Amino acid sequence: MSPKSPTAEATRRAERLRQELAEHAYRYFVLDAPSIPDAQYDRMMRELEGLESEHPQLVTPDSPTQRVGARAPEGFSEVRHEVPMLSLGNAFTREEVADFVRRIEKRLEVSDPEFAVEPKLDGLAVSLRYEEGLLVRGATRGDGAVGEDVTANLRTIAAIPLRLRGEDAPALLEVRGEVYMPREAFEAFNAAARERGEKPLANPRNGAAGSLRQLDPKVTARRPLGFFAYGTGVAAEGALTDRHSTTMTGLRDWGFPVCPESDCVRGLQGLLEYFDRVGERRDALPYEIDGVVYKLDRYGQQQEMGFVSRAPRWALAHKYPAHEETTVVQGIEVQIGRTGAVTPVARLAPVPVAGVTVTNATLHNADQVERLDVRVGDTVVVRRAGDVIPEVVGVVMERRPPRAVPWRMPAQCPVCGAEVVREPGEVVARCSGGLFCAAQRMEAVRHFASRRAMDIEGLGERIVADLVDLGYVETVADLYTLDVAALQEMRRRAHERDGTVPETLKSGKVASKWAENLVAAIDATRKVRLERLLYALGILQIGEETAKALARAFGDLETIRRIDAMLLLAVPDVGPKVADSIARFFAQPHNQDVIDVLLARGIVVDGNDPDPALAAQFGVAFLLSAAKRLGAPLDGAGETSLQRLGDGFDSLDALAAAGPEALAAAGLSAVAGSSLSGLLADATWSARLRASEAAMRAIAARAGRATPETAPLRGRTFVLTGTLAQMTRDQARERIEALGGKVAGSVSKKTDHVVAGESAGSKLDRARELGVDVLDEAAFLRLLADHAHG
Ligand code: IVH
Numbered sequence: 001m002s003p004k005s006p007t008a009e010a011t012r013r014a015e016r017l018r019q020e021l022a023e024h025a026y027r028y029f030v031l032d033a034p035s036i037p038d039a040q041y042d043r044m045m046r047e048l049e050g051l052e053s054e055h056p057q058l059v060t061p062d063s064p065t066q067r068v069g070a071r072a073p074e075g076f077s078e079v080r081h082e083v084p085m086l087s088l089g090n091a092f093t094r095e096e097v098a099d100f101v102r103r104i105e106k107r108l109e110v111s112d113p114e115f116a117v118e119p120k121l122d123g124l125a126v127s128l129r130y131e132e133g134l135l136v137r138g139a140t141r142g143d144g145a146v147g148e149d150v151t152a153n154l155r156t157i158a159a160i161p162l163r164l165r166g167e168d169a170p171a172l173l174e175v176r177g178e179v180y181m182p183r184e185a186f187e188a189f190n191a192a193a194r195e196r197g198e199k200p201l202a203n204p205r206n207g208a209a210g211s212l213r214q215l216d217p218k219v220t221a222r223r224p225l226g227f228f229a230y231g232t233g234v235a236a237e238g239a240l241t242d243r244h245s246t247t248m249t250g251l252r253d254w255g256f257p258v259c260p261e262s263d264c265v266r267g268l269q270g271l272l273e274y275f276d277r278v279g280e281r282r283d284a285l286p287y288e289i290d291g292v293v294y295k296l297d298r299y300g301q302q303q304e305m306g307f308v309s310r311a312p313r314w315a316l317a318h319k320y321p322a323h324e325e326t327t328v329v330q331g332i333e334v335q336i337g338r339t340g341a342v343t344p345v346a347r348l349a350p351v352p353v354a355g356v357t358v359t360n361a362t363l364h365n366a367d368q369v370e371r372l373d374v375r376v377g378d379t380v381v382v383r384r385a386g387d388v389i390p391e392v393v394g395v396v397m398e399r400r401p402p403r404a405v406p407w408r409m410p411a412q413c414p415v416c417g418a419e420v421v422r423e424p425g426e427v428v429a430r431c432s433g434g435l436f437c438a439a440q441r442m443e444a445v446r447h448f449a450s451r452r453a454m455d456i457e458g459l460g461e462r463i464v465a466d467l468v469d470l471g472y473v474e475t476v477a478d479l480y481t482l483d484v485a486a487l488q489e490m491r492r493r494a495h496e497r498d499g500t501v502p503e504t505l506k507s508g509k510v511a512s513k514w515a516e517n518l519v520a521a522i523d524a525t526r527k528v529r530l531e532r533l534l535y536a537l538g539i540l541q542i543g544e545e546t547a548k549a550l551a552r553a554f555g556d557l558e559t560i561r562r563i564d565a566m567l568l569l570a571v572p573d574v575g576p577k578v579a580d581s582i583a584r585f586f587a588q589p590h591n592q593d594v595i596d597v598l599l600a601r602g603i604v605v606d607g608n609d610p611d612p613a614l615a616a617q618f619g620v621a622f623l624l625s626a627a628k629r630l631g632a633p634l635d636g637a638g639e640t641s642l643q644r645l646g647d648g649f650d651s652l653d654a655l656a657a658a659g660p661e662a663l664a665a666a667g668l669s670a671v672a673g674s675s676l677s678g679l680l681a682d683a684t685w686s687a688r689l690r691a692s693e694a695a696m697r698a699i700a701a702r703a704g705r706a707t708p709e710t711a712p713l714r715g716r717t718f719v720l721t722g723t724l725a726q727m728t729r730d731q732a733r734e735r736i737e738a739l740g741g742k743v744a745g746s747v748s749k750k751t752d753h754v755v756a757g758e759s760a761g762s763k764l765d766r767a768r769e770l771g772v773d774v775l776d777e778a779a780f781l782r783l784l785a786d787h788a789h790g
Contacts, residue, residue: 006055006362009611014058017048020256023066029159030257031748033717037613039571062134062163068151071216076148085125085176087144087310088317094272100316101268108301108478112267116244117274118230119261120291120317123180123208127233130173133164134413140212140770144310150212156177157159158297161255169254169384174233177256180287181207183386185224192262195427197367202393203323203383204288207640226287229256260746261285263510263762264297274565275318277761282320282354284384320354323385326396327351329378332363332407336439338447339482339537340430344369344407344655346380346392361390365427367666374403415439434589441475442468444538448476452537452544454528457521458514466494477597479522487515530557530607530612537591541581548737550582553614554599556607559699560596561586564692566626567699570614576629618696620655621646624676628770632685633678636671652693654682712787713741716752719767722760724777732780739787755780 006014021248024041028034045064052059059066094709102114121322125141138154139147155161157179164173168629181189181204189202189207202205211223229251232240240247248258261281271294271779278292296302296314305314331347344363351358361382363369372395374380379399384390410431413420418433431437434669446464449456456479467473473489526538531551535544541551553571554560565583568574574582599605625642628634637645648666655676658666661672679685718728718736720743727735732755733743747754747766753765754774767774775783 005725006051006058010051010055011058013023013632014048014051014055014063017044017051018060018063021045021048021680022062022165022699025064025158026161026165026255027748027750030252030255031750032260032745033748033750035750058366064162067156067162068157068217068221069155071116071218072152075215076150079137079142079147079149081145081233083149083174084310085141085144085233086148086307086312088120088277088315089164090291091316091318096296097271097275097316097318097549098268101271103313104296104301108304110301112270113301114297115265115271116248117263118293118295118299118399119259119273119278119285119289120293121178121228121230121259122203122205122288122290124205124212126150126177126179126212126227126521128154128175128177128661129233130169130175132171133169135160135162147400152217153212153214153220156217157225157227159225159227163255163660165255166253170236170239172234172236173239174235175229175251175256176233177227177229177233179208179212180204180226180228181211182224182226182286183388184286186288187388189223191780192297194364194368195224196711197427199371200368203385220356227257228259230259230293231627233589240299241298244295244299245297255726260763271318277759279320285386288323289320290323290387291317293317297414316687322354323354324381324383324393325351325353325358326379326381327358329374329376329380329392331376331533332369332374334410334414336413336431336437336443337442339540340437341434342409342420342429342431344409346374346653348380348382349511351382353390356384358382358384361392363392365425366422366429370688373406375400375406377401377404385568413437413439438468441473442504444472445476445479447538448536450536451478453532454525455532456518456525458518458727459521463518465591470494470497475594475597477594477601480526480601480603482522484512484515484519485543488512491515520684520700526602527604527606529734530555530605533557533603533605537585537595539582541578546571546578551607553611554699555610555702557605559610559695561583561592563695564688565630566623566688566692567695569626569629570617570622576631576632579630582635585713610699610703615696615700619646619731620649620652623652623692623696626692627689633675634672634674636669637676641667641669652680652689687740716741717750718743719745719747719751719754719763720757721763722757723759724755724780726777726781737786739784753783 005223011081021041021044024034024036044667048063049065052065058773089100091100097699101113124666127139127141127147128135129137135151137149137154138160141147156160164170168572183204186204193200201210207223208225209594211220211225211673214220222273231244232247232251241250243367245262246266248262252572261278261525263274265271279287282289286351294316296305302312302314305312307313328349328517329346330349333345333347335343335345337343344366346361346363348359348361361380372392374392374395377400379396380395381396382390383393387774412418413431413433415531416431416433416437416439418431418437420429421432422429433440435441442464445468446461448454449459449464459479464473467490470493472486473479529551531544531547534550534557535542535547543696549571550560550568556562565576565579568579568582569576605640621642624634624637625639625644628637628642643664645655649658660670660673660677663676664670668676713736716743720732724732736743744751747763747770749770749772751767751770751772754763754772754776755779756764756767756774764774767783
């Protein structure tokens with residue numbers, strides 16, 4: 001049967017979906033201000049896929065369904081760049097930058113010229129060619145003159161538009177920019193690779209390069225790559241403006257992400273200030289940069305400056321200190337983590353890496369040590385980037401001393417002496433001592449107190465170690481019984497144990513201030529936001545983001561600590577593995593006891609109403625499909641038939657009462673019908689399902705009561721820029737989110753307020769340009785106070 005030709009309505013609908021999906025991708029990737037939830041995007045995508053598979057005539061090359069294409073038959077073909085892709089001269093010192101500016105000032109006879117300034121992303125340069133608005137080819141830089149055709153791989157990168165946006169898109173345009181692997185994606189990729197026992201990537205740059213070199217675009221598509229535009233190649237007459245900065249604004253409007261840290265400055269001082277400003281934020285950026293790039297903004301001036309060999313005289317890369325250095329391994333020890341994980345750590349000859357002296361670097365696990373074949377005495381490459389713990393990424397084999405011996409995982413925990421076990425199929429070896437192991441207890445307390453968890457000021461590593469070691473704290477709940485006298489006694493005993501004499505004793509003063517401060521700091525954490533407490537409990541697999549998602553979804557601890565893993569699956573980004581881990585944590589009486597004691601000792605958990613979007617998913621279909629994802633035997637029942645079942649029955653009772661005919665009438669196959677009846681008759685599953693159904697109803701009832709007053713900033717988008725005096729940006733974000741608002745990374749027309757602190761930069765300019773409301777810190781604090789709960 002040949003495919004039906006599409007109706008006019010189907011054609012219109014497909015066209016409409018493509019447009020809307022492109023617009024949402026633009027809002028997501030370029031403006032960083034998504035206006036619909038991911039789930040809705042996915043639904044539209046599925047609808048388009050459905051239409052296109054029914055009527056293949058409707059497929060267009062720029063359809064978002066066409067990102068992943070066929071495998072390249074044999075390697076990549078060559079592409080000659082019409083306009084060569086240049087390289088950049090490097091500067092490592094301020095003097096070299098001063099020379100660069102001086103040369104420009106002299107030749108152009110100007111002072112303090114205008115520069116467009118951008119981070120230098122550490123990824124891979126590519127050139128994207130658009131003809132009549134459509135992406136027709138994408139190529140790597142290669143040697144600058146000839147690169148490789150990697151179109152199929154570049155098409156899989158969602159941040160790269162398949163069609164230029166807008167009416168005024170030029171007939172021909174080449175856009176140049178950097179494909180990069182976001183730091184988080186890089187970390188996740190490596191964690192997964194290590195878990196599978198595969199070789200991890202040495203750095204995000206290799207991640208991006210390796211991904212583009214895949215012969216199968218399906219593989220590239222699974223790598224979360226990003227793209228930032230930073231220039232152009234050939235372009236139709238009149239397509240570009242007379243400046244780099246305004247051309248970049250134009251590229252944004254045509255749908256290309258441009259790095260939000262880009263700016264315009266004047267003269268040497270402007271460049272150096274920018275270098276410092278971005279340098280301070282370097283570690284906090286979600287992608288890796290190895291410097292900043294300075295470009296004369298006016299194309300006319302660029303032309304006057306011209307080139308030397310293949311680098312322009314009008315641009316310069318100013319590099320930050322490297323993220324990688326070499327040093328010598330003085331020893332390999334193991335650390336015991338909160339969950340008993342035994343992590344080998346290399347003790348290193350101190351070496352400065354990107355501005356910080358590194359003395360330890362993680363080796364992750366025994367497999368990794370074996371893969372790298374790191375031995376004591378080896379010279380190794382150490383890498384430190386962002387907030388990530390420094391790690392050993394390789395051994396310089398030529399410099400291995402004779403007689404260096406391979407490393408072996410100890411058989412016993414060095415802290416508690418319990419056996420170190422490695423379950424079959426597991427990468428991580430664990431100390432089997434459990435809470436008997438002081439190291440594990442200590443890590444649990446340390447995590448609980450840490451800045452992003454309960455944030456107990458003054459409860460540092462030393463004090464935690466002594467509290468646990470001397471028996472003052474067994475579980476985190478014991479922190480809330482500490483008083484000044486106990487802390488002083490503990491310190492005295494610690495000194496006795498160590499045979500040291502405290503400074504203050506020598507001078508005759510009684511040291512109590514620190515103890516008073518610590519007791520006050522602990523006391524100050526008695527009222528705590530739900531997500532912080534959830535994170536602080538140290539549940540395996542629960543990072544800050546998941547803790548936030550759980551809190552936003554359910555709103556109170558009592559629900560979260562009692563419900564079945566099934567309902568946890570309703571939370572965005574929580575899959576069966578995470579749901580299981582949470583449920584397993586709360587299934588342990590010991591953990592529930594700790595929570596009870598915390599509450600009894602005066603911890604007050606500040607929650608919220610459940611998210612109505614969560615309750616909207618609930619129903620019979622949700623329950624059954626969640627149970628299935630958790631391993632319930634539901635053979636033959638696919639997603640669609642469960643969905644249809646949910647439309648037909650509004651409770652488990654109704655479902656249980658339905659005979660085989662009713663189930664068949666609802667579209668269930670005989671096999672599925674009987675496996676469903678079996679499931680409902682199974683005592684364990686049936687109890688879990690019914691308990692979950694009741695919990696679902698209770699949550700839905702609470703969600704129904706949610707009023708706009710409970711989230712006074714709901715629907716409002718904020719952008720933070722500059723430095724605030726009263727709080728950090730993280731704290732400002734938290735306050736906004738707690739009131740239901742959203743914080744976006746860049747300013748667009750959809751931004752409601754820009755909060756501008758000291759020395760706010762380009763985001764403030766953009767806000768003024770767009771007429772977005774700008775709040776100074778005082779006005780922001782007033783707004784928070786006006787909307788604060790209670
Ligand atoms: S401009 C004429 N801008 O640096 C200038 N390059 O050494 C051509 N890079 O291969 C490049 N971020 O991979 C430019 N904001 C940026 C950049 C950047 C990273 C890389 C790019 C290029 C290399 C030049």
